[in-house]
Amino acid sequence: MSDGERKGRFTIPHEELMYPGHSACPGCGEPIAMRMLLKALGPRTVINIPAGCCAVIPGVWPRYSLRVPMIDHAFECTGATSSGIRAALDVKGLDDVTVVGWAGDGGTVDIGLQSLSGAVDRGTDFLYVMYDNEAYMNTGVQCSGATPCGAWTTTTPAGKEMACRRGKKRILEMMVENGIVYGATANIAYPEDLIERVRTAKSIRGPKFLHILSPCPSGWRMDPSKTIEAASLATRTGMFPLYEYRDGQYRFTKEIKNLKPVEHYLRLQGRFKHLTPAQVAEIQDLIVGELEVLKAKVEAGRK
């Protein structure tokens, strides 16, 4: 609980840098994440985006729903474009402007990985945000490197065997090894926490990485009214733990205790409805295993 909550004050800034009228689907998590990000960063922000839902949501030319400049580019070059924008802003003396590379999971863990790795390696002072809806949603739900174990997608149709058996690419850990100065996961169901993570990132110079869970009711095959419930359950079941990395240490930003069985999360979504009880148990084991790995990293940092 933050100070604001204890004192009963508003904990989320009033300032709106996102106009109504964007073109996201009902229940989409992306505009919620973007709205909170902009509230945390303020108007001295430039966003660069590749292909994906994020290229459609802000509106079609000449309409535009954000109150900060946005630069569009090809799919696989979010990190590189951020590096170029940062360099030119520095040349022009605009070093107070925050550069945000904002891409989906496919645009990050798959096609954009090389460019992201280069930007981190160059030490580009920027915040890279991966809004993770766990598949290629803009092209109609195809499996990405961030699609979770057991999920149905159009390219992992649910048959007898559990489609998509592997876990998600551990992108945050990959970026830590790559050399980010700050990294965190965040969840739209915990907006105060999300804002705190963004503010922390903004306060540090160098390459930062934020992994935001962003439910997609169309692709997750669930009612649009369930977005926040699903997002919240993802964290409360341990499916999407909230943690950060800073100064060589991992830390849970929401303690992992009294975990709900993962079934609560899976049963909410049509993309998991084909799973047998044995397969659900398999996923439960996978989550526990992943959490143990993460806990060990957190413990190692405390010593």
Place this chain on the structure above:
Amino acid sequence: MIDAITANHAAALAAKLARVEVAAVYPITPQTTISEKLAEMVSRGELNARFLLMESEHSAMSALIGASYVGARTFTATSSHGLALMHEVLMWASGVRRPIVMPVAARTIGGPWNIWGEHMDVIAERDVGWMQFFCENNQEVLDTVLMAYRVAEDPSVMLPAMVVVDGFILTHTVDAVDIPDQRLVDEYLPRFDPPVKLDMERPARLGGLIMPDWWMEFRYRIAADMEGAKERIKQADKEFSRIFGRGYGGLVEEYGTEDADAVLVVAGSAAGTAKEVADRLREEGARVGVARIRVFRPFPSEEISRLGSRKMVGVFDRSYTFGDGGAMFNEVRSALHGTDSIVKNYIGGLGGRDVTAAHMEWIFRDMLEVAERGLDRKVEWVGLKDGSGRW
């Protein structure tokens, strides 16, 4: 100041003289020494630019698009596979009207591997909305980079430009180059102040989604401005010769074409050989000339169509595009449509093979024969080992 330098060194000096603000580099033979020279200039403090080490050519071009959006003058250089890897983002650069200038050390594209010179990499990117300037020698490389910035950044143009430097033949060969004074370059090249750029006070989305109801209008503007660039290039050339005392004749340099029976159209360093051989043949009384294509994009259709009063026009392609003859041949033939000129295609100098005076002499003599007897065949590969390259 006159110095003996390679064309790659000349290209890097031109970037310095142009006061580029953001450079993004990635190594590839035979471009690499441009990046190296630039790195030295930046580390010695001679050039006050942000110097970005990229992880691919695709990323180098992407970084420059971002930097150019912010309003910085940008520079990179590439070659061959690097240019091919950029293909997607080359179209982004022209589509969102970023006047990036990029020397290309023209080279083959594999496989199999071959690192030597030809024009295939550049010709394969002829339709991506970039201006393409071909250079004959090291001096022209330096001068053309400066001219390319002036034209590309003209508010009525706002399109990117490639400066084509024949791989190894120019990139790695030392020649005398007159390096202009910074003061004169500053007079020639105004500060970059693009009409559309990122503005923190008036936030806008740049490069966002365009629906079918507007896309054609955007494409038409690029087409129209590319046409308009022809006049700007001629003006930039004239202004260059006023300030620096050398000019290049606009889009096409004509050499002995006026009274010629046979004119050879050629781009790049091979033009030097062609001119020398043409001089020798003229001493024998043969009326031959050379039309050197300096600018392939925008295509100099008017200049080429004026060659239509000659009996015979040969086109030398230093690449082959697996269509109905070479790419330059097809565009020249199209511009000559409706004239009485006979047009024939000569393919040569691929994969680093020398284009010798003997090759050029053979081509001129063949052209004169065709002018007399009519077209024997459409495409002739010059210098093949068994001499069978014709159909």
